[in-house]
Amino acid sequence: MILFKRPDDLVDFIQKKRKSLIKIGFVPTMGALHQGHISLIEKSKSENDITICSIFINPTQFNNPSDFEKYPVSIETDIEQLELNGCDILLMPSVTDIYPENFQKSNFELGYLETILEGKHRTGHFQGVCMVVNRLLEIVNCDILYLGQKDYQQCMVIKKMVLDLKIPVKIEIMPTLREANGLAMSSRNQRLNETEKANALSIYEVLKFLKANIFEISLTALKEACFLKLATKGFKVDYIEITDELLNPIDTTQRNQTIVAMVAATIGEVRLIDNMIINNANNSE
Ligand code: PAF
Numbered sequence: 001m002i003l004f005k006r007p008d009d010l011v012d013f014i015q016k017k018r019k020s021l022i023k024i025g026f027v028p029t030m031g032a033l034h035q036g037h038i039s040l041i042e043k044s045k046s047e048n049d050i051t052i053c054s055i056f057i058n059p060t061q062f063n064n065p066s067d068f069e070k071y072p073v074s075i076e077t078d079i080e081q082l083e084l085n086g087c088d089i090l091l092m093p094s095v096t097d098i099y100p101e102n103f104q105k106s107n108f109e110l111g112y113l114e115t116i117l118e119g120k121h122r123t124g125h126f127q128g129v130c131m132v133v134n135r136l137l138e139i140v141n142c143d144i145l146y147l148g149q150k151d152y153q154q155c156m157v158i159k160k161m162v163l164d165l166k167i168p169v170k171i172e173i174m175p176t177l178r179e180a181n182g183l184a185m186s187s188r189n190q191r192l193n194e195t196e197k198a199n200a201l202s203i204y205e206v207l208k209f210l211k212a213n214i215f216e217i218s219l220t221a222l223k224e225a226c227f228l229k230l231a232t233k234g235f236k237v238d239y240i241e242i243t244d245e246l247l248n249p250i251d252t253t254q255r256n257q258t259i260v261a262m263v264a265a266t267i268g269e270v271r272l273i274d275n276m277i278i279n280n281a282n283n284s285e
Pocket residue numbers: 028029030056058061129132133151154
């Protein structure tokens with residue numbers, strides 16, 4: 001694996017490689033890698049000639065300074081895992097490489113996606129995500145961008161940005177990987193203690209409960225039951241929402257409609273998000 005710290009060096013490298021019509025896959029991360037990230041690397045390797053991963057803890061997407069300061073860092077094991085899994089290139093830029101002094105901040109038009117769910121609870125978060133992903137895409141100039149479904153709303157936001165800015169990249173969204181107990185893999189899980197980790201599986205249980213009962217019980221009663229279950233396990237719940245595929249909240253359900261359950265809740269100091277497609281017109285999760 002080749003490690004690039006300076007984006008300009010990677011840009012030069014890619015420009016040379018591009019002369020031989022290669023296909024490039026890109027997996028952006030904030031490090032603290034887990035099997036979910038590795039599954040994206042594997043997918044990219046199977047579809048491209050070169051796979052690039054970036055590790056950059058992006059300050060502009062953290063609305064809470066303490067969340068930024070406490071974001072897990074494990075560079076050495078990250079590099080080992082990437083090498084072990086055949087990643088070709090790692091980009092590890094500094095904050096000033098990504099946001100140099102002359103960096104022009106733009107405002108991304110994200111519409112309702114910025115005012116609901118994560119957008120509502122983390123003001124400015126998605127502007128920060130777009131800012132960094134747009135910048136990274138400029139640098140890596142990839143053919144396919146790989147993202148995880150665990151960040152369902154982030155995937156929609158990035159898709160919108162790519163479409164609006166006419167960035168010539170295909171986006172592939174890979175399924176959420178889970179621990180043996182069902183907890184969605186996340187870098188933030190590293191910050192959970194054993195008890196919190198055991199209790200955190202209730203998020204998955206709640207999602208499964210919603211899926212099993214979506215056509216059986218009223219949505220209000222379902223959400224109340226889930227709220228209670230998470231609160232009993234020590235969670236402070238930001239939202240439990242039932243939406244359509246585009247994340248518009250729904251108040252009635254239809255069997256021929258894709259229905260998504262979205263959850264965000266904090267246990268101890270750690271805020272976790274998860275989601276599940278609980279009814280899919282084609283095939284369910
Ligand atoms: O999902 C993440 O890890 C981050 O939001 C991303 C896409 C790498 C941008 O910083």
